[in-house]
Amino acid sequence: MSMSVDEIRNVILLFSNPAWKAAGTVSNTVIRNITALSSHLTYSGRITENITVLASKYAGTANGVIQGLLYIPDLSADDPCVNQTAPFVPASAARQADLPPSNYNLIAIAPWINAACTKSYLASAHTDPIRGLIFFRPSDDASDGPPPADSALWDLNDGGRWRTHSGYPIYAVSGQTGEQMMYHLSLYSGSVPAVPFGENLTALYNLDPYDYVRVWTELSVSTTSSLSSIWIYILIIAGVLLSVISLASFSMHFVQARRRACLRRRVISGEVNLEAMGIKRLTVPIEHIQSFPLFTYLYDPSDGSPPTSPISTLSPRAPRPAKLGRSSWGRSDSLVTTTLTARVVPISEKGLETPFAASTVATDYQPTCTICLEHFQNRVTIIRELPCGHIFHVACIDEFLSENSSLCPLCKASMLPKGYCPNITNPMARREYALRRLRDVSAYDELEDGNNAHSRIFTWGVRAKRRILGTGTVHTLSTLAQLESRPIDKQHLRLSHVTQDEDSQLSSGELARKRMRELAGSVSDDGEPELKKWRKMRNRVFPGF
Numbered sequence: 001m002s003m004s005v006d007e008i009r010n011v012i013l014l015f016s017n018p019a020w021k022a023a024g025t026v027s028n029t030v031i032r033n034i035t036a037l038s039s040h041l042t043y044s045g046r047i048t049e050n051i052t053v054l055a056s057k058y059a060g061t062a063n064g065v066i067q068g069l070l071y072i073p074d075l076s077a078d079d080p081c082v083n084q085t086a087p088f089v090p091a092s093a094a095r096q097a098d099l100p101p102s103n104y105n106l107i108a109i110a111p112w113i114n115a116a117c118t119k120s121y122l123a124s125a126h127t128d129p130i131r132g133l134i135f136f137r138p139s140d141d142a143s144d145g146p147p148p149a150d151s152a153l154w155d156l157n158d159g160g161r162w163r164t165h166s167g168y169p170i171y172a173v174s175g176q177t178g179e180q181m182m183y184h185l186s187l188y189s190g191s192v193p194a195v196p197f198g199e200n201l202t203a204l205y206n207l208d209p210y211d212y213v214r215v216w217t218e219l220s221v222s223t224t225s226s227l228s229s230i231w232i233y234i235l236i237i238a239g240v241l242l243s244v245i246s247l248a249s250f251s252m253h254f255v256q257a258r259r260r261a262c263l264r265r266r267v268i269s270g271e272v273n274l275e276a277m278g279i280k281r282l283t284v285p286i287e288h289i290q291s292f293p294l295f296t297y298l299y300d301p302s303d304g305s306p307p308t309s310p311i312s313t314l315s316p317r318a319p320r321p322a323k324l325g326r327s328s329w330g331r332s333d334s335l336v337t338t339t340l341t342a343r344v345v346p347i348s349e350k351g352l353e354t355p356f357a358a359s360t361v362a363t364d365y366q367p368t369c370t371i372c373l374e375h376f377q378n379r380v381t382i383i384r385e386l387p388c389g390h391i392f393h394v395a396c397i398d399e400f401l402s403e404n405s406s407l408c409p410l411c412k413a414s415m416l417p418k419g420y421c422p423n424i425t426n427p428m429a430r431r432e433y434a435l436r437r438l439r440d441v442s443a444y445d446e447l448e449d450g451n452n453a454h455s456r457i458f459t460w461g462v463r464a465k466r467r468i469l470g471t472g473t474v475h476t477l478s479t480l481a482q483l484e485s486r487p488i489d490k491q492h493l494r495l496s497h498v499t500q501d502e503d504s505q506l507s508s509g510e511l512a513r514k515r516m517r518e519l520a521g522s523v524s525d526d527g528e529p530e531l532k533k534w535r536k537m538r539n540r541v542f543p544g545f
Contacts, residue, residue: 003056005171007220008134010045010070010181011035012188014201015100016211034201034213041197041204043184043215050145052172054135054154055162059169064222066169068105068131070185070215071096073124081117088113088138088179090186094214096128098189106130107217109181112137112172115156122162132169132219136178146172171219188213249541256543259429267421272432273414275406279431280422281520282406288417289384289401294394297376297383299367370409371396371519372512388413396512405520426543 014032035044059066071094075082088111099106106128110121112135125133137153140146147153154172156162163170173181191212192198201207266272274280368375369383369392376383376391383391384398390410392400400409406416 003053003059003169003221003223005051005053005219005221006048007218008045008047008051008173009218009220010043010184011216011218012042012044012213013069013216014192014205014207014211014213016208032205033216038201038204041200042213043188043196045181045184047173047177050174050177052146052149053169054149054172055164055166055170057164057169058167059132059221061221065218065220066107066131067216067218068107069099070094070107070109070181070217071099072182072185073108073110073121073128073133075120075124079120081113081120084113084117085111088182090182092189093182093186094189099214103129107219108133109178109185110135111178111182112154118156119162122166126167130168132171133166134178134181134217135170135172136175136181137172138175138179140175145174185215188215245541252543256426256429259433260424260426263429263432264421264424267424268419270418273407274422274428274432276412276414277432277435278522279428279435282416282422283403284401284406284415285417286398286402289398289415292384292386292415295383295385295391296379297381297391299376299378366391369393369396371400371515373515386413386415396516399513400516400519404516407520409516409519 012034014034016032034042072089074095074097075085096106108121108125108128108130110118110125110133112118118135122133135146137146149172188195191209192202192207193209195201195213202209263272267274275282366376370390371392374393382394384394385391386397386408388408388411390408392409397409401415406414408415
């Protein structure tokens with residue numbers, strides 16, 4: 001910011017009954033603007049040109065006006081500057097001792113003769129309650145005005161310290177203007193009878209001989225921005241960019257919030273299985289796991305039929321001849337059925353989007369627990385049957401579902417309670433949205449391959465999707481339903497990278513837990529990886545689409 005002085009205005013004020021003229025009395029501080037009342041009888045000066053601002057650091061003002069009583073700073077009697085400045089400083093001009101005892105603001109005026117005298121005036125004014133100081137160079141030409149603020153004539157050989165450590169603003173006027181102000185200050189620095197037209201003022205206003213007049217100075221200042229046009233342009237561009245960034249961030253957060261809400265509704269309704277799609281690792285509450293039925297494994301080879309696994313009465317299978325078995329865990333009797341033919345249930349057309357995706361594996365003959373690979377003992381082993389029809393050891397399946405995965409180890413059907421939905425995050429919503437778009441593009445590719453007559457009729461949006469997602473990826477990946485319809489090979493459930501020697505060194509519990517992790521498979525973490533602080537901040541501001 002830069003400052004300029006628009007006008008310096010001098011008027012005459014009347015102070016009545018000064019306290020120092022009557023010991024023990026108190027000044028009533030009654031002030032009259034004699035210039036406003038009788039302008040033809042008193043002095044009034046207005047300076048609007050040739051005003052230079054030498055220091056504006058301490059020029060703070062609320063209304064753009066700096067004002068105070070005009071005076072000359074005192075110098076010590078032994079200061080050589082007293083004699084050097086005597087031709088330019090009238091002896092009758094008001095000093096601080098000639099001003100009212102009240103706490104009035106002051107405006108100082110002094111000649112600029114040399115560096116030493118200027119420093120003396122600055123030091124003297126620093127101890128007074130002044131609002132500004134006006135210098136004038138007696139040798140300056142009135143027509144040219146004072147030198148500019150960056151002129152070497154204002155150098156005091158202190159590196160400009162006098163400008164920044166003065167404690168008040170400093171101005172300069174031409175030599176002729178300064179001498180006129182000094183002259184009028186000397187005329188209006190005494191009592192009323194001694195000033196010009198004093199008798200007229202006394203008769204007009206019935207003044208007391210002890211009343212006195214002083215010069216009151218007002219400086220009208222204005223501040224302007226020192227920023228160049230290029231900086232203003234840069235600020236405008238920065239404001240526009242900030243607005244665009246804020247709008248983009250708000251839009252991303254809004255879109256992500258809508259997608260999270262949409263995904264939450266679809267998960268609750270059972271349309272989306274997050275873990276089966278590889279989005280989020282989920283576990284089943286132990287209370288819900290314990291609601292699955294328990295049976296005693298029953299297999300009688302004397303029947304001459306293939307071994308079968310028990311089926312719950314709650315299972316949606318067709319009724320068949322049955323044998324009764326009682327759970328050894330104190331549960332009520334459960335109906336156990338056998339059949340001569342193994343069933344093969346095709347996978348659902350919705351693939352892994354359905355909460356219970358069927359398996360292509362016959363579930364009627366299950367002599368072994370897939371988790372621990374141990375055989376069931378007839379009429380001894382307690383088994384738990386899942387809603388999908390697969391059976392496991394109670395301890396194995398309970399630990400697997402409560403700590404490793406919410407999906408059946410064999411058919412990958414969801415075992416979560418109906419209406420259950422975990423906390424949906426932005427990475428989860430983005431991944432599900434990308435998989436859904438991938439299926440849409442794959443469906444268009446299948447339509448293109450099956451109908452040659454319309455193979456080239458695609459909208460611009462479909463072509464854009466293929467360019468963004470990549471055609472190679474689309475053709476190599478079929479729909480999720482096709483991927484899940486492949487038969488499950490039980491031999492691959494074993495850990496392929498663990499040798500028999502390594503397995504023999506592990507206990508049965510540790511080996512079962514390793515198989516649980518293998519059966520659960522790998523699922524991408526729904527959280528964000530460890531990133532640097534600036535990347536985390538960027539992702540927080542711009543969550544992306």
